[in-house]
Amino acid sequence: AQSVAQPEDQVNVAEGNPLTVKCTYSVSGNPYLFWYVQYPNRGLQFLLKYITGDNLVKGSYGFEAEFNKSQTSFHLKKPSALVSDSALYFCAVRDSMDTGRRALTFGSGTRLQVQP
Amino acid sequence: EPEVTQTPSHQVTQMGQEVILRCVPISNHLYFYWYRQILGQKVEFLVSFYNNEISEKSEIFDDQFSVERPDGSNFTLKIRSTKLEDSAMYFCASSRTRDQPQHFGDGTRLSIL
Numbered sequence: 270a271q272s273v274a275q276p277e278d279q280v281n282v283a284e285g286n287p288l289t290v291k292c293t294y295s296v297s298g299n300p301y302l303f304w305y306v307q308y309p310n311r312g313l314q315f316l317l318k319y320i321t322g323d324n325l326v327k328g329s330y331g332f333e334a335e336f337n338k339s340q341t342s343f344h345l346k347k348p349s350a351l352v353s354d355s356a357l358y359f360c361a362v363r364d365s366m367d368t369g370r371r372a373l374t375f376g377s378g379t380r381l382q383v384q385p
Numbered sequence: 386e387p388e389v390t391q392t393p394s395h396q397v398t399q400m401g402q403e404v405i406l407r408c409v410p411i412s413n414h415l416y417f418y419w420y421r422q423i424l425g426q427k428v429e430f431l432v433s434f435y436n437n438e439i440s441e442k443s444e445i446f447d448d449q450f451s452v453e454r455p456d457g458s459n460f461t462l463k464i465r466s467t468k469l470e471d472s473a474m475y476f477c478a479s480s481r482t483r484d485q486p487q488h489f490g491d492g493t494r495l496s497i498l
Contacts, residue, residue, distance in 0.1 A: 310491070312491040372418065
């Protein structure tokens with residue numbers, strides 16, 4: 270079975286400071302990893318993905334994430350937070366194997382609050 | 386940028402009634418999905434659909450649920466006899482290939498009274 274853990278319900282950071290939103294995962298094969306952001310009353314917006322290749326992936330709005338296979342982590346980062354980054358962030362995983370589950374398994378979400 | 390659109394944005398239904406949630410996936414996408422998010426909980430997978438058939442479903446997707454692609458553009462989720470615990474936000478998603486990111490609609494908030 271595949272699973273995702275987001276250990277922090279909320280992350281608070283001052284505008285201009287770097288931010289990190291943590292995610293760890295578990296899959297039987299190699300993972301496909303995703304970050305999505307959800308603004309109030311909106312759907313999930315895709316931010317970035319890791320399929321293969323460089324461990325550091327860059328995505329939308331200046332976000333990036335680092336894949337760490339040994340720690341089974343995929344933390345979301347941004348060098349300088351903006352107030353407009355305040356939202357709910359979801360990490361998701363699926364198995365890369367053809368016989369694996371193709372549906373996404375989501376973490377419980379982390380609310381990011383950026384203070385001006 | 387093309388979007389997944391869902392209608393209605395909010396549906397209020399009496400318990401025991403049938404409800405149909407509608408989605409228009411992105412036009413060149415081939416894989417379609419339904420997820421739900423009960424208030425305050427995580428997003429949960431319901432079903433995936435490819436080549437006019439269900440390719441995968443979760444334990445949540447029991448006999449009360451069905452999906453259909455009645456024409457070339459719509460993708461629907463039907464709940465035959467709604468229960469109070471079906472109250473949730475339902476998200477439709479689509480992807481061009483199996484490995485491409487899934488793009489989500491803004492959801493339908495279903496409230497069962």
